[in-house]
Amino acid sequence: MSNRYKSILFVMEKSHKCLLTIIVVLILAIPLTAHTQTLKENPELDKKVKAFLQKNSQKWRDMNIPEPDGQLLFDIITKNGYKNALEIGTSTGHSGIWIAWALSKTGGKLITVEIDERRYDVAMKNFKEAGLSDYIDARLEDAHKLVKEIEGPFDFVFSDADKYWYKNYFIDVDPKLVIGGCYTAHNISDRQSGYRSGQGDFLKYIRSLDNYSTIVDSRGGGLSISYKK
Ligand SMILES: C[S@@+](CC[C@H](N)C(=O)[O-])C[C@H]1O[C@@H](n2cnc3c(N)ncnc32)[C@H](O)[C@@H]1O
Numbered sequence: 001m002s003n004r005y006k007s008i009l010f011v012m013e014k015s016h017k018c019l020l021t022i023i024v025v026l027i028l029a030i031p032l033t034a035h036t037q038t039l040k041e042n043p044e045l046d047k048k049v050k051a052f053l054q055k056n057s058q059k060w061r062d063m064n065i066p067e068p069d070g071q072l073l074f075d076i077i078t079k080n081g082y083k084n085a086l087e088i089g090t091s092t093g094h095s096g097i098w099i100a101w102a103l104s105k106t107g108g109k110l111i112t113v114e115i116d117e118r119r120y121d122v123a124m125k126n127f128k129e130a131g132l133s134d135y136i137d138a139r140l141e142d143a144h145k146l147v148k149e150i151e152g153p154f155d156f157v158f159s160d161a162d163k164y165w166y167k168n169y170f171i172d173v174d175p176k177l178v179i180g181g182c183y184t185a186h187n188i189s190d191r192q193s194g195y196r197s198g199q200g201d202f203l204k205y206i207r208s209l210d211n212y213s214t215i216v217d218s219r220g221g222g223l224s225i226s227y228k229k
Helices: 003-035 043-056 067-080 094-106 117-130 143-149 163-176 190-194 198-207
Strands: 084-088 109-114 136-140 154-159 177-186 212-217 223-228
Touching: 043 094, 043 117, 067 094, 067 154, 067 177, 067 223, 084 094, 084 143, 094 109, 094 117, 094 136, 094 154, 109 117, 109 143, 117 136, 143 163, 154 163, 163 177, 163 198, 177 198, 190 198, 198 212, 198 223
Parallel strands: 084 109, 084 154, 109 136, 154 177
Antiparallel strands: 177 223, 212 223
């Protein structure tokens, strides 16, 4: 074999190895980048929201979620980088504040719906005071109608309105929830799947679906967390 031919072979072998290394590095890097979310920093807003939550921590009286559930919703959204959220049952806005705060970091927005005018008005005031109004589209409407008619897609849903309608809400939202998205529902306990109730029927139904994996977190008021596969 001539020297020239040998050196061509050598270069080809080298560049092959180089190409192979690049491919391996890229393959390894894909899952890392897919799960690494760059969260927006806004220290002024963080300060405002924290001050609001602290000031009101003992004042939530309208069936609002407890703080650990707020933190849980916040963590699910920021960890997954969700951006298009729907909340069913605003009340006076405690959960909405945690969700919208998380969305302020992912660059997303929350649509939330409430049927009671007094609670809706208080929620609007609270969203403003917490500095989160820009991240929330709050609707005063019957969720039975809105959830059926609203256009998706959503990547995060929190269901916390009339419990007897939980399964119907889920059936209406399911086609609008993206794969990889998360459907959460409040006041759920594992024991409920054993007997008939709004929450029990919902939990049994969502657990029967192969394309959802569901866990129940009981640290607060009981939160079912279902990821769509
Ligand atoms: C448990 S509270 C929600 C608490 C809220 N997620 C929070 O943590 O601050 C349930 C709310 O759902 C509202 N609701 C009940 N049925 C509804 C319906 N059909 N449409 C819209 N809101 C409804 C109630 O008025 C009530 O304020």
